[in-house]
Amino acid sequence: MVGNPFASLLEPLFARVRAQDLWRRREIRTSPQTPVIQVGDKTLLSFASNDYLGLANDPAVVEAMCAGARRYGAGAGASHLLGGHTSAHHELEDALAAFTGAPRALLFSTGYMANLALLTTLCPRHGRVFEDRRNHASLLDAASLAHARRQRYRDVEGLRAALAAAGPGGLIVSDGVFSMDGDMACVPTLLALAKAQGAGLILDDAHAFGVVGPGGRGTPAAHGLNYDPALIHMGTLGKAFGVFGAFVAADGDVIEALIQRARPYIYTTALPPALAASAKVALDLVIAGDERRAALFDRVLRFREGAVALGLRLLPSSTPIQAVVFGEAARAIAASSHLRDRGLYVPAIRPPTVPQGSARLRVALSAAHGAGDVDRLLDALASLPGGPA
Numbered sequence: 145m146v147g148n149p150f151a152s153l154l155e156p157l158f159a160r161v162r163a164q165d166l167w168r169r170r171e172i173r174t175s176p177q178t179p180v181i182q183v184g185d186k187t188l189l190s191f192a193s194n195d196y197l198g199l200a201n202d203p204a205v206v207e208a209m210c211a212g213a214r215r216y217g218a219g220a221g222a223s224h225l226l227g228g229h230t231s232a233h234h235e236l237e238d239a240l241a242a243f244t245g246a247p248r249a250l251l252f253s254t255g256y257m258a259n260l261a262l263l264t265t266l267c268p269r270h271g272r273v274f275e276d277r278r279n280h281a282s283l284l285d286a287a288s289l290a291h292a293r294r295q296r297y298r299d300v301e302g303l304r305a306a307l308a309a310a311g312p313g314g315l316i317v318s319d320g321v322f323s324m325d326g327d328m329a330c331v332p333t334l335l336a337l338a339k340a341q342g343a344g345l346i347l348d349d350a351h352a353f354g355v356v357g358p359g360g361r362g363t364p365a366a367h368g369l370n371y372d373p374a375l376i377h378m379g380t381l382g383k384a385f386g387v388f389g390a391f392v393a394a395d396g397d398v399i400e401a402l403i404q405r406a407r408p409y410i411y412t413t414a415l416p417p418a419l420a421a422s423a424k425v426a427l428d429l430v431i432a433g434d435e436r437r438a439a440l441f442d443r444v445l446r447f448r449e450g451a452v453a454l455g456l457r458l459l460p461s462s463t464p465i466q467a468v469v470f471g472e473a474a475r476a477i478a479a480s481s482h483l484r485d486r487g488l489y490v491p492a493i494r495p496p497t498v499p500q501g502s503a504r505l506r507v508a509l510s511a512a513h514g515a516g517d518v519d520r521l522l523d524a525l526a527s528l529p530g531g532p533a
């Protein structure tokens with residue numbers, strides 16, 4: 145058969161993915177992103193979402209989206225520079241600047257695009273970018289798109305050595321909370337190294353905003369830091385904020401440079417204004433969210449104490465992301481399917497997403513989980529065939 149022109153390209157690709165046991169499939173959820181979800185004909189207690197504060201299905205956030213759609217319509221209809229920028233976007237930007245303490249904030253459609261925008265705008269061609277080896281894929285891709293000279297560091301000592309060898313300037317780029325391990329970057333050290341080097345620090349706080357630091361202001365605030373012009377603070381609105389979108393909070397000139405030059409900002413449709421209106425209400429709830437955060441950290445502690453008592457191997461993490469390490473991929477997958485059989489959804493994360501020998505269950509906790517939900521998870525972990533650890 146003359147056939148499909150893609151076949152010769154795709155068949156080896158599929159064979160490779162299957163041979164590595166990495167074939168992925170999507171499951172169809174028919175309910176909101178609450179702790180108890182409906183997937184096909186199954187009802188599952190989920191520990192997989194990034195909805196750390198339970199805002200994705202909050203009535204006020206949902207209603208703000210409906211009201212926003214009634215006022216502005218369904219879509220923005222244009223890019224920000226060509227008529228798509230509304231008062232809903234602008235008010236949210238002002239509120240995010242005030243929230244982070246930075247002079248200005250700029251909205252992006254996604255965190256992925258915000259990261260592409262930052263590195264392609266702020267890093268000259270062949271400029272030096274120092275990235276934590278555990279950084280999110282979008283930060284690694286951003287350095288490629290920027291044609292940067294990217295160096296990945298393993299720890300602060302590795303970064304120090306790379307900086308010393310490179311000489312002044314460059315950009316240090318790090319997740320604030322690492323998405324697969326749950327620990328926080330040591331932001332004061334990164335910032336001090338950046339300033340000593342005359343470099344900038346880009347901090348991706350996707351998993352931190354709303355969760356860590358006073359008022360949920362992120363990892364710099366969690367370390368007692370205020371706004372610093374050397375820091376570019378990026379966050380998303382699709383995790384603890386429960387909505388969709390992303391932002392960069394920074395020095396006014398950095399924001400202006402993004403507006404003037406960043407292709408992932410300029411050449412794309414503005415977020416639907418209704419999303420911005422909804423995210424503004426979510427931000428108000430984040431700011432007033434001490435009770436939600438107290439509930440969340442109560443669940444985190446309850447899980448850690450219970451898991452330690454079972455002899456499970458936990459990575460050090462004080463955030464809602466808790467990694468239970470099993471080592472071999474097959475053991476993590478067996479644990480995930482054992483939990484699944486008991487009505488619990490806890491994904492297994494395998495190499496290459498995490499290093500060889502560190503396959504794990506990734507437990508994500510939410511303020512919307514009850515103490516009883518955590519106990520159900522612990523009971524199911526206690527019943528793993530061959531023992532929990």
Ligand SMILES: *Cc1c(COP(=O)(O)O)cnc(C)c1O
Nearest residue numbers: 254255256280323348350380390
């Ligand atoms: C989720 C995430 C992103 C991407 O954000 P989206 O808005 O989902 O595109 C970027 N960086 C980190 C660290 C993330 O966890």
